[in-house]
Amino acid sequence: MLQAATGTFIFNKRTADQIRGLVEINKTVSFAFKKTVPIIFGYMFLGIGFGIMLQEAGYNALWAFFGSLFIYAGAMQYFMVPLLVTGAPLITVALMTLLINSRHVFYGLGFIDQYRRMGWKYPYMVLSLTDETYVLLSTCKYPEGIDRDKAAFLISMFNHCWWIGGSVLGVLIGTLIPFDLTGIDFCMTALFIILLINHIKQVKAITPVIIGFISAVLFLLIMGPDNFILPSLCFTVLVLTFLRRRIETVKEDTAS
């Protein structure tokens, strides 16, 4: 009798723990999902754009799926289609990819310590760090009860799914979309602006924002729209290096 009672107790406790575990996982999943909702439209429609281009070049949904799964770089995938059509030499493809995606070399800097503790998720986190995921994760505030690493992983993965889903849809039904979607890509611009506003409100130290802004405008005017982003970011890093002492003092002031 006593044994049976203890047995029930243990069973109950274990179920309770399991339920609590599930509730916590659910909380993290829905938190991560909500964070990526603003990305859905942008990634779906940009993905559809890529899918339509690919389909017009004679590639089926399988190509779109694996392309978006393994490459997962919006602008570069758009540039890749003409390279596919003309059959560009691989060295050209390699150099173009390096040039267009070079801005990504700066993105990992703030995530090294977090990502390298993440075990099997580590390589995935590194390779899925797109512009949008970077901005989302850099500005993300994790409330209590949310597993930070799990949430970051889910945010990266959800974004990846929207992108893959969009490109596959683009190949399959892109040409059937009955209305003109030109301009819908503005939602990404809007997203960056909103997250920038939130960021400014949060950190109060706006010197880096001003430096980035001035540098980008400056290099856009000097070098034109196609090649300005890498030199601009290098210049930004240089200025941030020179102003390090000042910016760090400001940060400490606002923190205290």
Place this chain on the structure above:
Amino acid sequence: MTISVWHAIAIFAVTAVMTWVTRAVPFVIFGKRKEIPKFITYLGKALPGAIMATLVIYCLKSINLTEFPFGLAELISVAVVVILHLWRKNIFWSIAGGTFCYMILIRTVFPF
């Protein structure tokens, strides 16, 4: 398809690997160190704001301020996003409002 399947696969693969290389650079250099250099931690904290500002400019890079329509569709929509966001503080309304405004403007007032 205008090229052989293998050439196409090679182009996909090269694009993927080179993209991975750019993303992996900071982790390859600093990931194995016991202590991340203080300077890198500082950059990691200071860069997001700067990069977001750069990305906003990057999104608006094709507007031409010297001839009609002077990038007005973009600038007005950006203003709509900022005002909506400061006012309602709701990310979805700000995105929807700004994008809707942009799509209307480029079709009616400032056609291509």
